[in-house]
Amino acid sequence: MRARVCDSADEAVADVADGATVLVGGFGLAGMPFTLIDALIRRGARDLTVVSNNAGNADVGLAALLAAGQVRKVVCSFPRQSDSYVFDGLYRDGRIELEVVPQGNLAERMRAAGAGIGAFFTPTGAGTMLAEGKETREIDGRLHVLESPIRGDVALIAAHTADTAGNLVYRKTARNFGPVMATAAATTIAEVRDVVEPGQIDPEVVVTPGIYVDRLVRVEAGDRA
Amino acid sequence: MTRSKDEIAAAVAADIPTGAYVNLGIGQPTTVADHLDVGHGVVLHTENGMLGMGRAAVGDEVDPDLTNAGKVPVVETPGCSYFHHADSFAMMRGGHLDVCVLGAFQVSVAGDLANWHTGAPDAIPAVGGAMDLAIGARSVFVMMTLFAKDGTPKLVPELTYPVTGLGCVDRVYTDHATFALADGAVTVVETFGSTADELADRLGLELRTP
Incomplete structure (x- = not known):
């Protein structure tokens, strides 16, 4: 279905349910959808x-969502950073x-x-503790690990400009995971600094072609609070 | 005399070929950039989606939308490009990068790398792109001190720290020597402040000389 421009971030995340997987x-902070995360905190969905790549920085964005006690599990590559104290505290407390x-x-x-791929073999992680319990196979003389897809119920991403057809352009390295996450969730919500006509x-x-985008919210560049 | 960190970085830079696509890991490896001649034509890749990454940004150049893998603001260079994370890691995993430079806790004689986790029970594990770089780049260079602060060798017969990647390290640049690793054997390329025989004794390893 074509993308819908929402009047507010609260409207955009109003149906995010308890127990949802949220991409x-x-x-770090580049490309983080601050406005949508703040709305998700107000929405109060739990569990x-x-x-996400990281587990929150300082007290804003993802860190604020963690601090609100709404997150049961984080799937990420690099949780520990100089300013990841919110996550560090929750993790050490077993929460x-x-x-x-x-x-x-x-x-x-x-x-x-x-992309509708059921699983894939990769040499990344082969022979490491992150591959424990996973199926392995030797391909062309090299050990590979079977990895499965990660699907989201919802993706919250930030882009620079959208048109009302949902097409997105990003800005510099703030692009990062946005285009990938947009494809991987049942519902993709993008906050953008500008919405223009097709x-x-x-x-x-x-x-990101508009087929991957369900909802748009326009935010002021200065909205990052 | 042993080599300083700066001299190690300069030695790594000197071994990076003209026109290479290179990823410099977070921390010490980042300092290799200070020794790369811009006219050398080396193109820096940063895992968060950029080729042609420039130096650290200063003053008005700082843009929160443009950072390196360490989240430090950087600048563009002419001819740079941006791409999303799956493309960025496809470059790394698909064997398109010529060289990556990484730090390490340990390297084994077989070229196994340990650099992501100390294995300490209270440590929060964080891997980032280390495992992708280790297996993906055509050449993997490691920069490290040869001995830990307590004197324990970091070039070892077998890893005791958790593995990042198996059989992936090609060269090791340290304060005491540069080593080339191939086919399970370690060759001493050059030494600083001691002889290859003395290092072989301290490390308890068989070292070849060229």
């Missing part, structure tokens, strides 16, 4: 599984589950979900 874009995934597997597992984005530069 959250961003690499969430969050899939949050962690699945560490090599970053390329994280991206590829979501890509696989979006035809105003050069089709040659569209990064």
Whole structure:
């Protein structure tokens, strides 16, 4: 279905249910959908599984969602950072589950979900503790690990500009996981700094075609609070 | 005299071929960039979706949408490009990067790498892109001190730290020597402050000389 432009972030996340798997874009703070996360905190959905590269920085965005006690499990590649104290505290207190995934597997597992691929073999992680319990196979003389797709009930991503058909363009390295997550969730919600009419984005530069985008919310560049 | 960290970085930079696509890991490896001649034509890759990454941004150049893998603001270079995470890691995993430079807790004579987790029970595991880089780049260079602070060798017969990647390391640059690893054997390329025989004794390893 074509993308819908929502009047508010609260409207956009109003149906995110308890227990949902939420893909959250961003690499550190670059590309993090702050406005949508804040709305999800107000929405109050609990028992969430969050899939994101990191596990929150300082007290904002994803860290604020963790601090609100709404997340049961984090699936990420790099939780521990100099300013990940919210996650660190919850983890050490045994109040949050962690699945560490090599970053390329994280991206590829979501890509696989979006592309209808049932599973894939990769040498990344072979012979390591992150492959324990997983099926392995030697391919062309090299050990590979079987990895399965990661699907989201909802993806929350940030892009730079959308048209009302849902086509997205991003800005610099804030693109990161956005285009992959957009393909991997049942419902993809993008916050963007500008919404324009169809035809105003050069089709040659569209990064995420509108077919992957369900809802759009326009946010002011200064909305990051 | 042993080599300083800066001299190790310079030695790594000197071994990176003209025109190579290179990923520099977080931490010490980042300092290799200071020794790469721009005219050298080396193109830096950053895992968060950019080729042609420039130096650290200063003052008005700082843009929260443009950072390196360590989340430090950086600048563009002419001819740079952006791409999403699955493409970025396809470059790494698909064997398209010529060289990656990583730090390490331990490297084994077979080229096994340990650099992501100390295995300590209270440590929070965080792997990032280390396992993808280790298995994906055509050449994997490691920069590290040859001995831990307590004097324990970090070039070892077999890893005791958790594995990042098996049989992936090609060269090891340390304060005491540069080593080339191939087919389960370690060759001493050059030494600093001691002889190859002395290092073989301290490490308890058989070392070849070229």
